[in-house]
Amino acid sequence: MKATISVALVQLFFILPITAALGLAADIEGSRDHPQFKRYEGSEIVKYEHRKYDSLIIPLGKATNSQTLKDSREIEGAITRLTYKIPMGRSPLEVIRNYEKELQANGFKVLFSGQKDALGSYFAEAAGYKEIKWPPNVPGLTLNSDKQIYMAAEKTEPGGSAMVTLYGVENRFWAGNLKNVEKGQTLLHVDIIESKIMEEKMVTVAAEEMAEQISASGSIALYGIYFDTDKSTIKPESTDTLEQIAKLLQDKTDLNLLVVGHTDNVGSFGYNLKLAQDRAGAVVRELGQKYGVQPDRLKPVGVSYACPVSSNRSENGRSKNRRVELVEHTP
Template sequence: MEQPPFHRSPHTAVQDVPDRNAGGDRQIKVLWASRTSPEPVSTPVQGQDDGTVALAPRHGHDGRAIRRFLEGRMSHGRLAVAVLAGALLLPAGAVAQQEVAGARDFPLIKRYEGSRLIGYESRPFDTVKLIVGKLTLGDNGQPAPAAVRELEGRHTRLLYLAPSQRSSLEVFRNYENELAAKGFTVLFKCSGEEQCESVGAEIYRVLYPPTKALQNNELSKVAFNVPAEPHYLAATLSRPEGAVAVSLYVAVDRSTAFPETKDRVAVLLDVVEDKPMEAKMVTVDAATMAKDIAATGRVAVYGLYFDTDKADLKQESAPSLAEIGKLLKAQPDLKVYIVGHTDNVGGFDYNMSLSQLRAKSVVDQLVQSFGISPDRLKPAGAGLIAPVAPNDDDAGRSKNRRVEIVKQ
């Protein structure tokens, strides 16, 4: 069967890729399409002799899937043409790109010697899901980690390109040693595809999908295009000025379409500092609390803050605690339940226990700091069973994390 002609445009390029199954003697012709191409990206992948047609996926980095398809086709002596929907064609100027302007290393963690900082982003307050378990394919067909920790705080994301002729293991071990020297505790660590991920649930799909790719330059957009030899760890460090959590992902890029990243190790470092969100909500004062309790029998308080996965009240909670103390002193006959509520991150039993412990922390502070009789206060944990908003996004989850004062 005659091979169909290539469809060429300013958004595509053809590349000859050596066929490893044939010792490199044969070539696979690959038609690469830009992620920003306005043309359809479901172009057929057609065999030379039997007319079999497959479609390249429409979304996301899927270099491995295309590579597996091509290798399978060539192992039977066929020539294939493919479209990689997740790829970007690097302009000529991309090869000489320098470090991101205005970016800097995270002060606590050194970079691997000779690396270039090609991607950078810093957010004053963000929610980050820290992967602390192997990824498998969920019932919904999406990658799902065995366990996650949801963190909030200042989020710094750094993307490095290591020097050539370095293995992903060497780079990973250097970072691992650096974190250990700084006192970090490793929560989860894996090396290789067997330990870290499953087919269809590769770790890069969660950490660096197209929707999360740093947009600093063309190199940052195509990082981890066809990642191999992955290594990952999650670690935390406790310190007086606030805890720090780190997500480290290291892999070598096997894509042959982009010379600047070909066979180079990329390092994705996410750092979350436990810093309070800038307070924009007005603290509910004692008078407002009294009115709400008189009208509905309860009042929700959002100005009580806790460290992630902990029950200890943070210093930023002082103004709201003072108003609760003022309310109780103004009404000496008032007895209340202090009820803790959580979002749906984590298991049922875990959240029930955590909400109970947090409620008890509030009661303890009211007794110790404001002299409220413990007979007037009863802590209770409602966990995740009484949401006031959907838990589908960060905004909803933040509304559900609250403490309520309920009249007995």
């Protein structure tokens, strides 16, 4: 469980020194590079879009048909979408490898990558690139699955995260309406999604309310216990909630509890199972050592992401799944 979060615009945590990247006169009107993400040398912006807040499906697996990916994730936040025309003679592979090197040097982790058949013949369509069109109605990024390459990379820090996806394809046909894209010329599409983790100032659940809900339904979910990212260290701002749990147990002397740790699905099930168990154990130790609760009244349990209360496909849903639950327990 991490702190309850919402998503908003945040500055990316990296700068790619791929080029000096002064604005080029050949760029389409109103377009610009992302402030922290510079272009491949000599390339031109041929499509541009920026949304202050939206969601985007991120491909994380091969396309099985024109509408289905083996794996994907929905990301929310500030979205910048750029399509570049790369100088002639530069292959999609060369361009992507250039970006990959810089991303990894700046702390990004590659989540998925592939090229040609490893992506599937219908990858561009399933990934949504068919919707990026040039007049009169040409989906230029879907024209050549034989020369396609894709990569998704992510960097997460305590204050937020950034996701970058890159799709490179070589134009198979001459098409003047693709802003003078020549046959054999590489197009590179870049999506940058920025999100920020923000602790919500939630009202602490009082001991009396905990007692009422446990009596009525047998359990209560708490979002006021905070941990360091990917750790079981309890943060100081958890004090109010821990005090109320201790008061609950002091008032209800016959009540025993399972302290259940829940996570989202980022990472493997086994990794999250251990993290959830460690966090539940940390809560039990904290209540025993600092608040004098008898250890035999509490049992820590970790369940990984086995019991979600919301979809893990969005950050908002994952934030609801990261929680500690108190469950009435009869030893």
